[in-house]
Amino acid sequence: MSYKHVIVRKFGGPECLEVVEEPALPEPRPGEVRVKVLAAGTGFTDTIIRQGQYVDVKEKPPFTLGYDWFGVVDKLGEGVTDLAVGQHVADMPVIGGYTEYLTVDADRVVPAPQGLDPAEAVCMVLSYTTAYQMLTRIRDIPPGSKCLIHAAGGAVGTALLELGRLRDLEMYGTASAGKKALVESYGATHIDYRQEDFVARSLELSGGGVDVVFDTIGGRNWSRSYRCLKRGGILIAFGAMQITTGEEGVASVLAGFARLMLLWKLIPDGKSSVFYNIQKRREKLPEEFREDVQALFELLKAGKLKPAVVDRMPLEQAAEA
Numbered sequence: 001m002s003y004k005h006v007i008v009r010k011f012g013g014p015e016c017l018e019v020v021e022e023p024a025l026p027e028p029r030p031g032e033v034r035v036k037v038l039a040a041g042t043g044f045t046d047t048i049i050r051q052g053q054y055v056d057v058k059e060k061p062p063f064t065l066g067y068d069w070f071g072v073v074d075k076l077g078e079g080v081t082d083l084a085v086g087q088h089v090a091d092m093p094v095i096g097g098y099t100e101y102l103t104v105d106a107d108r109v110v111p112a113p114q115g116l117d118p119a120e121a122v123c124m125v126l127s128y129t130t131a132y133q134m135l136t137r138i139r140d141i142p143p144g145s146k147c148l149i150h151a152a153g154g155a156v157g158t159a160l161l162e163l164g165r166l167r168d169l170e171m172y173g174t175a176s177a178g179k180k181a182l183v184e185s186y187g188a189t190h191i192d193y194r195q196e197d198f199v200a201r202s203l204e205l206s207g208g209g210v211d212v213v214f215d216t217i218g219g220r221n222w223s224r225s226y227r228c229l230k231r232g233g234i235l236i237a238f239g240a241m242q243i244t245t246g247e248e249g250v251a252s253v254l255a256g257f258a259r260l261m262l263l264w265k266l267i268p269d270g271k272s273s274v275f276y277n278i279q280k281r282r283e284k285l286p287e288e289f290r291e292d293v294q295a296l297f298e299l300l301k302a303g304k305l306k307p308a309v310v311d312r313m314p315l316e317q318a319a320e321a
Helices: 044-050 118-136 155-166 177-185 198-206 220-227 241-245 250-261 278-284 286-301
Strands: 003-008 017-022 032-040 069-076 088-091 101-105 146-149 170-175 189-192 210-215 229-237 272-275
Touching: 032 118, 069 101, 069 118, 088 118, 118 155, 118 278, 118 286, 146 155, 146 198, 155 170, 155 210, 170 177, 170 198, 177 189, 189 198, 198 220, 210 220, 220 229, 220 250, 278 286
Parallel strands: 146 170, 146 210, 170 189, 210 229, 229 272
Antiparallel strands: 003 017, 032 069, 032 101, 069 088
């Protein structure tokens, strides 16, 4: 039986993606399972991996794209006893998810309850776990806290908004005017970053400073976000989007990291800053990752979460997606 997967033939634009058909399904080795992939996420991280700008991917093309996936166990390798054929599972391999079938170490996958919508379930793996861990693992953000969320209309942004609403947070989200209704649908106050000064606006809305800023923009934006904090507040950086979009150079982003990780820690202003990376944390604390993904699956099963899924597209349309 043949199967298809999407490879990055070379680093570049979407035209560098190619659907390849293999003549036979991959066979699981001892300790592995074969999975039929039901859904793969298509987040911004996949875009920067495709462009060759993601520092945590050392592989050179050709390779299969796809940061996270949700699927069903299709075959067990020798020695696998704690999973069953037909069981739903998920993983976050960073690359490899854009495929109909794959093999994976059985101890890496996260078991999932039956009956989940695959497209909604895969959102729990990268986007929602990123948001969940920043809200609970970096610092447990208590109810009523005032939060500024950048790129609030994006995958992690909407996850932060929805999980923040469950935690009764007061939220302000920067996004384009076109995403105003989406941001407000989660009970947050929309800040149009193109028309408004988000520093002045967040200080006004919060009455002097927020408790936490979630910033995936990077570079100079981190400095502006730091100004939004009140004493005791924390800046949680989790990306540097500006460098991938070409709006800032490497030097600017490196200077931002120096301020984030060193300089600001030397200033006795009561504020703090940290950089969060889900993949590095997962490799260091795999059981924590498993617990958090499963907790999110249970919230999804209970109907407490409804991810903002823009579209569902077949594997053949990966470049268009």
